[in-house]
Amino acid sequence: MNVMSGSFLKICGITRSADAAHAVDSGATALGFVFWRRSPRWIDPDRAAEIVREVSPGVTTVGVFVDESPDVIRRVVAEVGLGAVQLHGDEAPSDARALGVPVLRAIGLDAFVGARAVWPADTMWLLDAIDPARRGGTGRQVDWGRAADVAAQARVILAGGLTPQNVADAIARVRPYGVDVSSGVEESPGVKDFVKVSRFLANARAAFAGSAGRLVEDR
Numbered sequence: 001m002n003v004m005s006g007s008f009l010k011i012c013g014i015t016r017s018a019d020a021a022h023a024v025d026s027g028a029t030a031l032g033f034v035f036w037r038r039s040p041r042w043i044d045p046d047r048a049a050e051i052v053r054e055v056s057p058g059v060t061t062v063g064v065f066v067d068e069s070p071d072v073i074r075r076v077v078a079e080v081g082l083g084a085v086q087l088h089g090d091e092a093p094s095d096a097r098a099l100g101v102p103v104l105r106a107i108g109l110d111a112f113v114g115a116r117a118v119w120p121a122d123t124m125w126l127l128d129a130i131d132p133a134r135r136g137g138t139g140r141q142v143d144w145g146r147a148a149d150v151a152a153q154a155r156v157i158l159a160g161g162l163t164p165q166n167v168a169d170a171i172a173r174v175r176p177y178g179v180d181v182s183s184g185v186e187e188s189p190g191v192k193d194f195v196k197v198s199r200f201l202a203n204a205r206a207a208f209a210g211s212a213g214r215l216v217e218d219r
């Protein structure tokens with residue numbers, strides 16, 4: 001999984017081949033597939049496998065799970081051909097160690113200090129506005145000031161309320177390793193807006209390159 005600063009640009013909640021292809025063509029380096037049935041962005045593993053087979057080898061495919069057993073996660077990883085796993089529930093550190101693939105741990109700001117002390121050292125942290133019912137994809141923004149403090153200590157992927165309009169500012173203020181968006185680039189849950197995806201990725205790349213002044217404006 002590519003974790004170089006500015007190289008992890010993830011479009012999450014992919015349910016359609018066209019959305020995956022467009023995201024990659026627009027510069028996404030990671031795609032997220034949600035395997036939690038209660039999510040409006042849930043995708044069947046068989047369908048996800050069809051999409052993943054069409055994705056360029058250099059793109060990280062991430063499976064999003066909520067409180068699934070390691071056995072189930074490992075099976076889906078193998079069936080779909082995933083490159084990483086994102087844990088969005090109340091999983092234990094031992095669950096991550098049992099998976100055999102890179103792990104992104106979704107976490108709220110208040111829980112970071114305690115979690116960091118017990119999770120594997122190579123865990124990548126996805127900072128999100130954690131909702132106990134919806135888990136992720138809420139469109140709610142995290143506190144960027146506090147997120148910047150976390151990003152100074154650990155490898156952080158910033159999520160939560162990001163849009164094409166605010167992603168450059170978020171990157172400049174937080175300085176994360178990467179960014180992750182779902183609802184901020186959608187027409188409806190699981191259906192991406194091509195224009196928003198392109199603008200989001202262009203603005204994120206510009207901000208990571210230190211060129212935030214050259215943003216793609218809404219027209």
